[in-house]
Amino acid sequence: MRTVRLAVVGGDGIGPEVVEQGLRVLRAAVDGEAEIATTEFRLGAARYLETGDVLPDDELAAIAEHDAILLGAVGGVPGDPRLKDANIERGLLLKLRFALDHYVNLRPTRLWPGVVSPLRDAGEVDFVVVREGTEGPYVGNGGAIRVGTPAEVANEVSVNTAFGVERVVRYAFEQASARRNGLTLVHKTNVLTFAGSLWHRTVDAIAPEYPEVAVDYLHVDAATIFLVTDPARFDVIVTDNLFGDILTDLAAAISGGIGLAASGNLNPSGAFPSMFEPVHGSAPDIAGTGKADPTAAILSTALLLEHLGMSEAAARITAAVTADLAARDGSPRTTAEVGDGVLAALPP
Amino acid sequence: MRTVRLAVVGGDGIGPEVVEQGLRVLRAAVDGEAEIATTEFRLGAARYLETGDVLPDDELAAIAEHDAILLGAVGGVPGDPRLKDANIERGLLLKLRFALDHYVNLRPTRLWPGVVSPLRDAGEVDFVVVREGTEGPYVGNGGAIRVGTPAEVANEVSVNTAFGVERVVRYAFEQASARRNGLTLVHKTNVLTFAGSLWHRTVDAIAPEYPEVAVDYLHVDAATIFLVTDPARFDVIVTDNLFGDILTDLAAAISGGIGLAASGNLNPSGAFPSMFEPVHGSAPDIAGTGKADPTAAILSTALLLEHLGMSEAAARITAAVTADLAARDGSPRTTAEVGDGVLAALPP
Numbered sequence: 001m002r003t004v005r006l007a008v009v010g011g012d013g014i015g016p017e018v019v020e021q022g023l024r025v026l027r028a029a030v031d032g033e034a035e036i037a038t039t040e041f042r043l044g045a046a047r048y049l050e051t052g053d054v055l056p057d058d059e060l061a062a063i064a065e066h067d068a069i070l071l072g073a074v075g076g077v078p079g080d081p082r083l084k085d086a087n088i089e090r091g092l093l094l095k096l097r098f099a100l101d102h103y104v105n106l107r108p109t110r111l112w113p114g115v116v117s118p119l120r121d122a123g124e125v126d127f128v129v130v131r132e133g134t135e136g137p138y139v140g141n142g143g144a145i146r147v148g149t150p151a152e153v154a155n156e157v158s159v160n161t162a163f164g165v166e167r168v169v170r171y172a173f174e175q176a177s178a179r180r181n182g183l184t185l186v187h188k189t190n191v192l193t194f195a196g197s198l199w200h201r202t203v204d205a206i207a208p209e210y211p212e213v214a215v216d217y218l219h220v221d222a223a224t225i226f227l228v229t230d231p232a233r234f235d236v237i238v239t240d241n242l243f244g245d246i247l248t249d250l251a252a253a254i255s256g257g258i259g260l261a262a263s264g265n266l267n268p269s270g271a272f273p274s275m276f277e278p279v280h281g282s283a284p285d286i287a288g289t290g291k292a293d294p295t296a297a298i299l300s301t302a303l304l305l306e307h308l309g310m311s312e313a314a315a316r317i318t319a320a321v322t323a324d325l326a327a328r329d330g331s332p333r334t335t336a337e338v339g340d341g342v343l344a345a346l347p348p
Numbered sequence: 349m350r351t352v353r354l355a356v357v358g359g360d361g362i363g364p365e366v367v368e369q370g371l372r373v374l375r376a377a378v379d380g381e382a383e384i385a386t387t388e389f390r391l392g393a394a395r396y397l398e399t400g401d402v403l404p405d406d407e408l409a410a411i412a413e414h415d416a417i418l419l420g421a422v423g424g425v426p427g428d429p430r431l432k433d434a435n436i437e438r439g440l441l442l443k444l445r446f447a448l449d450h451y452v453n454l455r456p457t458r459l460w461p462g463v464v465s466p467l468r469d470a471g472e473v474d475f476v477v478v479r480e481g482t483e484g485p486y487v488g489n490g491g492a493i494r495v496g497t498p499a500e501v502a503n504e505v506s507v508n509t510a511f512g513v514e515r516v517v518r519y520a521f522e523q524a525s526a527r528r529n530g531l532t533l534v535h536k537t538n539v540l541t542f543a544g545s546l547w548h549r550t551v552d553a554i555a556p557e558y559p560e561v562a563v564d565y566l567h568v569d570a571a572t573i574f575l576v577t578d579p580a581r582f583d584v585i586v587t588d589n590l591f592g593d594i595l596t597d598l599a600a601a602i603s604g605g606i607g608l609a610a611s612g613n614l615n616p617s618g619a620f621p622s623m624f625e626p627v628h629g630s631a632p633d634i635a636g637t638g639k640a641d642p643t644a645a646i647l648s649t650a651l652l653l654e655h656l657g658m659s660e661a662a663a664r665i666t667a668a669v670t671a672d673l674a675a676r677d678g679s680p681r682t683t684a685e686v687g688d689g690v691l692a693a694l695p696p
């Protein structure tokens with residue numbers, strides 16, 4: 001039997017709670033086919049407050065030895081003064097994405113049967129955002145002078161390379177080709193002319209290799225309009241790290257909420273383990289109350305299995321979530337009850 | 349009688365059509381109180397294709413001699429190869445904003461009575477976005493090396509200064525104080541740490557001067573969620589140039605469309621004329637068909653009058669638009685018919 005070595009970073013707030021349900025469903029879905037050998041890494045705001053560590057080198061190295069990573073959510077209570085000097089997001093979450101070269105941040109959006117969109121007329125929403133994960137304004141290439149004086153200047157540099165853009169654009173074309181043959185590049189080429197030109201030229205250069213894919217372009221501002229007025233028009237959106245961050249929260253909102261949004265931080269080359277996480281944060285305000293919806297974490301385990309080549313087990317999880325969502329009657333269920341519901345709906 | 353010297357840049361596509369209706373309503377609203385002396389400037393993609401000029405220095409200087417600017421929309425047919433080397437947006441629209449130091453880009457959003465939001469349950473939407481207009485990733489401070497080779501690197505620099513952030517944040521506090529005392533800073537402080545810190549510290553430093561204003565902070569991704577799930581929570585949003593661009597298109601979408609979204613590019617110091625324009629673009633596909641809704645252009649003239657201190661005339665325009673929108677029965681009206689309707693509803 002195959003063994004999957006899984007690094008588990010529950011993190012803070014509701015992170016460990018939703019990961020627990022994700023692991024239950026994951027184990028059940030691969031039962032008889034694979035064994036999930038987990039290593040827990042206690043990382044996040046709580047660990048930082050206790051030990052001062054954010055992501056020690058030896059733990060990063062240990063995580064990198066695994067086949068995949070399942071992450072809950074990291075981040076303490078907003079405004080906690082003790083966290084002021086630690087940027088857990090940068091030092092832990094983004095560090096993992098960058099160190100493990102997660103250049104594809106894959107974020108599917110579906111309006112599941114039975115789920116009510118805040119939009120009157122959402123139509124059939126089923127698209128994926130292929131967000132670049134290792135470049136753009138996320139590189140941490142900023143700086144400031146005369147900090148705290150009236151003459152302060154604070155810069156942030158968005159770094160974009162042909163190397164980085166090409167690999168994620170290729171991935172997006174592959175996705176489009178395997179889906180409904182629609183690819184929309186989203187950028188702001190009329191303002192960010194250098195980066196925009198690189199993205200545009202890259203898409204244009206690769207397009208002839210995928211003659212079946214219809215390529216479209218939208219400025220990021222216009223893309224938000226269409227996500228509200230006609231989200232069904234999208235199949236695959238490819239975009240940079242920051243635009244992808246913004247658009248995927250909006251995508252989650254229009255398709256029934258951040259509680260259902262799964263994501264994969266992928267290193268498609270396989271050089272490093274990929275990392276799967278719900279798009280939502282640690283929500284410290286509801287931690288421990290049992291109110292957190294683990295669906296996004298559960299769906300993230302389906303992306304994990306897909307990535308590891310276990311498509312049938314992945315499909316079983318998706319089918320179970322579909323059945324569970326369709327059966328929900330709107331009465332609140334605890335985190336564990338949602339896990340129970342999905343487990344019960346898991347096809348044999 | 350007061351004379352308002354108005355520079356008019358109709359621009360491309362539907363720009364001149366909507367500006368024509370805006371001017372009709374503007375003139376009627378100030379009748380007896382002021383005379384509108386217009387100077388037309390033929391600028392935009394059409395002019396560029398004819399003469400090769402985007403914004404000649406002498407025309408910029410002539411525009412700057414006016415009391416205010418009314419702009420329709422600029423930009424040619426997307427993908428027109430003859431426009432490939434001219435970036436009309438950068439060379440004309442952004443050049444005007446930067447040269448005339450329009451550091452406040454004021455974008456009100458209202459769900460008008462009678463207008464149907466694409467959201468099932470929008471609530472009472474009535475907020476303004478105070479978008480910084482002269483800094484951030486819009487400064488044009490990018491560059492690229494090895495263009496067209498596999499080793500290309502394309503950078504974009506977001507420049508943020510204490511000078512620039514403080515003046516727009518002060519303006520936003522004034523707005524909040526004159527409205528419902530709510531101010532939400534939107535940024536991405538956990539990723540853009542240098543710029544984010546400057547924005548955050550600036551808001552924190554000014555807040556004690558406005559003890560009546562409740563200050564809130566949202567990451568830009570989370571802000572898109574709330575704009576969909578609870579837009580009524582916002583009063584004043586203050587944010588940087590790019591986030592403001594993105595959020596205001598989304599705001600227009602949730603409140604009934606870009607056809608109703610007005611904006612003012614303000615130089616509150618009065619050193620340069622302010623510029624008023626609908627948020628929408630030139631929509632070349634419907635130019636000349638009479639399908640363009642001039643409401644956003646008309647509402648932009650209300651912002652113009654407000655800025656010039658003619659609040660009563662501004663209020664008359666707003667009242668007329670309110671009445672006209674409430675009376676619409678959904679059957680299509682031409683651009684001129686909407687102008688007629690607003691004119692007819694104008695209080696004496």
Ligand SMILES: CC(C)[C@H](C(=O)O)[C@@H](O)C(=O)O
Binds near residue numbers: 245539569
């Ligand atoms: C926590 C934050 C750094 C992160 C991001 O901006 O990528 C989050 O918003 C996300 O989308 O995963």
Ligand SMILES: CC(C)[C@H](C(=O)O)[C@@H](O)C(=O)O
Binds near residue numbers: 190191221437593627
């Ligand atoms: C045309 C473009 C440069 C402009 C902007 O990005 O500011 C537009 O989108 C706007 O919002 O006025």
